[in-house]
Amino acid sequence: MPELPEVETIRRDLAPLLHGRRIERVRIHPGSERMAISHSPREMEHALAGRKIEDLGRHGKYLLIHLDDGQTWVVHLRMTGSLVHGDASMPAHRFERARIDLDDRCTVRFNDMRKFGTWHLVEDPREAMPQSGPDALSEAFSDAWLEARLKGRTAPIKALLLDQRVAAGVGNIYADEALWIARVHPGREGGSLSRAKVKALRAAVLETLHASLGARGSSFSDYRDGLGGEGLHHVQVHVFRREGQPCERCGTEIRKMRLAGRGTHYCPRCQRA
Numbered sequence: 001m002p003e004l005p006e007v008e009t010i011r012r013d014l015a016p017l018l019h020g021r022r023i024e025r026v027r028i029h030p031g032s033e034r035m036a037i038s039h040s041p042r043e044m045e046h047a048l049a050g051r052k053i054e055d056l057g058r059h060g061k062y063l064l065i066h067l068d069d070g071q072t073w074v075v076h077l078r079m080t081g082s083l084v085h086g087d088a089s090m091p092a093h094r095f096e097r098a099r100i101d102l103d104d105r106c107t108v109r110f111n112d113m114r115k116f117g118t119w120h121l122v123e124d125p126r127e128a129m130p131q132s133g134p135d136a137l138s139e140a141f142s143d144a145w146l147e148a149r150l151k152g153r154t155a156p157i158k159a160l161l162l163d164q165r166v167a168a169g170v171g172n173i174y175a176d177e178a179l180w181i182a183r184v185h186p187g188r189e190g191g192s193l194s195r196a197k198v199k200a201l202r203a204a205v206l207e208t209l210h211a212s213l214g215a216r217g218s219s220f221s222d223y224r225d226g227l228g229g230e231g232l233h234h235v236q237v238h239v240f241r242r243e244g245q246p247c248e249r250c251g252t253e254i255r256k257m258r259l260a261g262r263g264t265h266y267c268p269r270c271q272r273a
């Protein structure tokens with residue numbers, strides 16, 4: 001699933017290509033109508049045509065395409081979505097769901113095998129992401145913010161880290177990685193972390209997100225960057241999908257368990273319950 005670093009990589013790839021471009025035509029293909037949330041597919045195609053792209057932003061896992069009429073086109077890639085830029089003659093991908101023609105003979109294709117991706121066209125991006133807390137890479141995701149969100153909570157810290165109201169953009173890979181870096185057991189009650197541990201955990205979240213960004217996002221699924229590449233597969237994971245392999249710090253076998261409905265990877269020695 002594309003997470004924050006993958007979406008940010010796509011944003012950085014597409015921003016120089018889309019900045020200032022006018023959208024000539026949008027086609028949402030038959031069978032893909034469900035992706036249009038705020039409008040009907042035909043209304044959305046009509047509303048996007050003729051608009052100029054002013055800027056590309058991101059909040060958590062949402063891509064925010066700011067248009068010249070003040071509206072924001074909010075794209076969420078969900079499980080398998082990707083946005084790929086290329087020239088108009090680029091052949092359609094097997095799972096192409098929509099095609100955006102630009103005024104420079106280039107196109108952006110929205111490909112999505114599982115069809116969970118969504119598009120909103122809204123005045124205020126918050127309308128499209130009502131459950132989102134601060135972006136995990138923003139200053140608003142501070143030690144004080146995280147401490148306040150965890151205070152008194154009995155839910156497992158892993159579940160709280162995955163809660164987008166706590167930090168928008170942190171998903172399964174980065175939650176497991178951050179907990180290993182900070183030496184916190186994923187099942188520990190959120191409210192039981194000391195102030196120092198909360199600080200270490202926030203720093204670990206930033207460390208793992210920045211490491212992945214430096215490697216242009218991870219590539220565990222069908223992730224494609226904004227140019228259609230597979231990413232570099234070079235993200236250094238410490239625990240994610242490493243069950244049965246030795247912990248880099250202590251040599252103990254990494255274990256996997258189910259927590260908050262998600263496969264969770266941890267070192268039983270470095271991350272004691």
Ligand SMILES: [Zn+2]
Nearest residue numbers: 247250267270
């Ligand atoms: Zn260990």
